[in-house]
Amino acid sequence: MSETTLNIYDRLEQLGIELPSAGAPAAAYVMSAQSGKTVYLSGHIAKRSGAVWTGKLGATLGTEEGKAAARAVAIDLLATLHNHVGDLNHVTRIVKLMSLVNSTPEFTEQHLVTNGASELIAEVFGERGQHARSAFGVAQIPLGACVEIEMIAEVK
Template sequence: MSVDAKLAELGIVLPEAAAPVASYVPVVVQGNMAYVSGQLPFVDGKLVTGRLGEDVSLEQGTAAARACGLMILAQLKAALIPLDRVVRIVKLGAFVSSTADFSDQPKIANGASELMVEVFGDIGRHARSAVGVPVLPINAAVEVDAIIALSAD
């Protein structure tokens, strides 16, 4: 089954790829690797802002991380990389805007991680980092970047 068919079966509609907020490109392909810049969480077209442990709940944070994962896939498509070329989600890096006493960053990152497995199956399983930070660009609650192995053209 193609990845697009799998997305349709799951009822997932990818968002429009967001424009960069600074001086960088969303996706760089080098050889058979795609490096996706950190993506911010847009839910229903609105940026999820705030800090975990302060004004963003665990459920909202997990949904925000999932939204970042969806944006990663949207950026690949916008870069004209068919999702069927993905042979492995190699690594996700999750950054969680959180208070000093919040320690559930891995639970938040699961929102993106579980999406990748849901969409890609075993090749969606990946290495990962999940870290807490005091603030993210434009007050985003979560940011996730990715390293993805691609098949040859």
């Protein structure tokens, strides 16, 4: 399947991913904002079975579990992007991910945790999903979540 004929919803189905309902903001902000062809998605925290996925990498969670949490965040980001754009096939590029990993000062694998999101985005969008990225270790994330990720996308 060529890059131009890649249907994002077919790809999600092939990956066994059903997009959840887009989340609602938990404070005084919106989940997405658009300026021109650029869509900015607010930070999404990790959830598991509908509840906040809590924990601290390097203390209560390991890298692989953090990577799974980041993948879950990416799915929620796609749901919000779908809600904003109406059709993920209108996404021309995932520009950037910014990841915050709730971690101990000694934990240094934030980049590997964030791969959970980056790898999924690349699987879904192919070349259009190759993005710039930042991954930071932080002392705490709202509600004790283990990972928070925001995304910037370009649309038609």
